[in-house]
Amino acid sequence: xxxxxxxxxxxxxxxxxxxxxxxxxxxxxxxxxxxxxxxxxxxxxxxxxxxxxxxxxxxxxxxxxxxxxxxxxxxxxxxxxxxxxxxxxxxxxxxxxxxxxxxxxxxxxxxxxxxxxxxxxxxxxxxxxxxxxxxxxxxxxxxxxxxxxxxxxxxxxxxxxxxxxxxxxxxxxxxxxxxxxxxxxxxxxxxxxxxxxxxxxxxxxxxxxxxxxxxxxxxxxxxxxxxxxxxxxxxxxxxxxxxxxxxxxxxxxxxxxxxxxxxxxxxxxxxxxxxxxxxxxxxxxxxxxxxxxxxxxxxxxxxxxxxxxxxxxxxxxxxxxxxxxxxxxxxxxxxxxxxxxxxxxxxxxxxxxxxxxxxxxxxxxxxxxxxxxxxxxxxxxxxxxxxxxxxxxxxxxxxxxxxxxxxxxxxxxxxxxxx
Numbered sequence: 001x002x003x004x005x006x007x008x009x010x011x012x013x014x015x016x017x018x019x020x021x022x023x024x025x026x027x028x029x030x031x032x033x034x035x036x037x038x039x040x041x042x043x044x045x046x047x048x049x050x051x052x053x054x055x056x057x058x059x060x061x062x063x064x065x066x067x068x069x070x071x072x073x074x075x076x077x078x079x080x081x082x083x084x085x086x087x088x089x090x091x092x093x094x095x096x097x098x099x100x101x102x103x104x105x106x107x108x109x110x111x112x113x114x115x116x117x118x119x120x121x122x123x124x125x126x127x128x129x130x131x132x133x134x135x136x137x138x139x140x141x142x143x144x145x146x147x148x149x150x151x152x153x154x155x156x157x158x159x160x161x162x163x164x165x166x167x168x169x170x171x172x173x174x175x176x177x178x179x180x181x182x183x184x185x186x187x188x189x190x191x192x193x194x195x196x197x198x199x200x201x202x203x204x205x206x207x208x209x210x211x212x213x214x215x216x217x218x219x220x221x222x223x224x225x226x227x228x229x230x231x232x233x234x235x236x237x238x239x240x241x242x243x244x245x246x247x248x249x250x251x252x253x254x255x256x257x258x259x260x261x262x263x264x265x266x267x268x269x270x271x272x273x274x275x276x277x278x279x280x281x282x283x284x285x286x287x288x289x290x291x292x293x294x295x296x297x298x299x300x301x302x303x304x305x306x307x308x309x310x311x312x313x314x315x316x317x318x319x320x321x322x323x324x325x326x327x328x329x330x331x332x333x334x335x336x337x338x339x340x341x342x343x344x345x346x347x348x349x350x351x352x353x354x355x356x357x358x359x360x361x362x363x364x365x366x367x368x369x370x371x372x373x374x375x376x377x378x379x380x381x382x383x384x385x386x387x388x389x390x391x392x393x394x395x396x397x398x399x400x401x402x403x404x405x406x407x408x409x410x411x412x413x414x415x416x417x418x419x
Contacts, residue, residue, distance in 0.1 A: 002076050006038040006061065011070035013056055030056040034070075062094055063087060120256035124377050127370040128250050128257040131311050132177055134366065139247040141179050145306050146248040146265070148240035151187045152233040153269045169253045177249035188232030193272045196226050211278040211325060213332050214286035227280045230273075234280065234296075237273045241299035246306035259374040265310060267318045274300045274322045278329040285333050290343050293333055298350045300326035308358035311367030316358060323357075369416035373409060380405045 013031040030053045038044045046054050059065040061072060063079060072080045079090060118129035141147050155174060156167040175183050197203040200222045209215070210223045217224040227234070248265040252258060277296045284293035304323035308316050333339070334347065 003039050004037055004073075005040045005075060006044075007036065007071075007073040008061060009035045009071045011035065011057070011060060011072065012068045013053075013060055013065060014068045031060060031067075063090065122256065122381065124256065124381060125373070126257055127259055127374045128252055128262060131367065131370060132249050135309065135311060136177070136247050136249070139245045143244045144178065145240040145243040145246045145303070147178060147180070147184060148236055148243065149270070149273075151184045152190045152236050152273075153266050154186060154189075155183070155263075155266060166253065170251055173253055174249055174251045177251065178247070188230075188236055190233045190269055190272060191226065191229050192269065193226075193275065196222070207275055207279060210282055211275055212282070212328055214282050214336055216286050217283070223279055224283065227276055227283065230276050233273065234277055237277065237303065238295065238299045241302040241306070243306070246309045248310060250311075258378055259371045260378070264312065264315060265307075267315060270303070270307060271318070271322060274303060274325060278325055281329055282332065285336055285338065288338060290333070290338055290340075294330075294343065294347055294350070297326050297330050297333065298347075300329075301351065301354055305355050305357050310358075311363060312371070313360070313363050313368055316360065316363045319357070364416055369412070372412045372416065376405065376408050376412065 011031055011034045012029070015028045015030055017026050017028055032053075034057060036044065046057060048054050056065065060067050063072070063082070067080055070080065071078060074090065074094065079087075082090065118126040118133070120126050156170050158167075171183050175181065193204070193207060200206075203222055203226075206220045206223050207226075210220050215223075250259075250262040252261040254261045277300050281293040281296040281300075284290075284296065301323060304319045304326060307319035307322070310316065310319075330347070334344070339347070
């Protein structure tokens with residue numbers, strides 16, 4: 001690849017003015033014999049007084065004007081004489097930024113945002129697409145724990161409020177974002193805690209006791225049966241915990257996409273999986289299966305750490321609560337008096353090797369910041385109906401008149417900036 005991206009040699013543009021009956025036409029030499037050589041990555045400035053031909057030269061280089069004479073090369077290709085489809089194709093690779101910033105650059109966005117951010121058709125920022133791109137870096141279907149967890153948890157079950165056509169569209173969009181043709185089939189369905197609690201009085205209290213201390217099958221037979229019912233689902237969860245990444249995509253089918261329309265990951269189901277694993281670990285501890293008990297608890301720790309990769313504070317706080325649950329069960333296991341020194345060292349080594357949790361600062365600086373910014377641009381674009389509220393006629397125009405969107409977006413960015 002050549003170091004020179006743009007070259008012009010002997011470029012001339014002459015305009016014939018005046019003339020007519022018994023009058024001689026005059027020639028204005030707007031550009032007369034200009035040669036330039038612009039290197040890749042270089043900023044090239046043309047400086048001159050008003051009327052010296054700077055804008056005419058720029059239009060020639062962009063092929064908005066036909067040169068009277070001379071050669072123009074872009075990326076090593078002679079473009080001075082191209083026409084039609086070839087010229088239209090060329091213009092996809094060249095951008096003209098005019099002197100009027102309000103005509104060329106959106107004043108509500110930084111230059112970096114305009115260049116790099118995914119944009120909606122109306123020119124607003126697609127924060128959903130940006131977050132998905134950021135969160136999915138390095139993620140594949142083979143290293144994503146969320147893909148395995150979808151084998152036991154249906155993200156859009158039939159009892160969902162969404163219409164069947166909407167569920168189908170949501171499932172297709174989630175599969176696309178995960179890099180799959182279709183979502184995984186349910187190989188083992190998780191039986192939720194609340195379903196079991198409806199059948200057995202006092203079941204929730206029994207689970208709370210079973211996750212925090214060693215217990216026997218005789219102590220809580222219903223809990224033991226719940227664990228056995230979910231045995232296959234727990235096996236999938238343990239396998240998912242061994243994966244390197246967790247990316248549960250932000251899915252919406254609204255046009256344009258809105259952060260407020262995105263559904264969070266099934267945090268309640270994740271909580272039931274971790275509680276079931278912790279309860280099984282405490283049962284295994286009572287029965288002397290220390291290695292098996294720690295495998296379950298270390299899986300809970302890893303799942304909780306993986307879940308912190310979600311962009312929102314709700315998921316982060318939920319993951320923190322799940323890790324606390326695993327830590328309390330681990331403390332009960334360590335204090336049971338049944339660990340060998342080798343098993344204790346393994347516990348310590350496994351805890352030390354856990355992946356780092358995503359910080360609260362990251363969640364606020366990205367997920368929560370984008371939620372705020374998207375909410376305000378939605379209000380500005382569509383008024384109250386943009387947030388799903390019943391709106392008055394012309395509400396979008398009234399909303400735009402009610403506040404300064406520029407000031408609000410700038411203030412929002414300052415609120416969410418952390419050092």
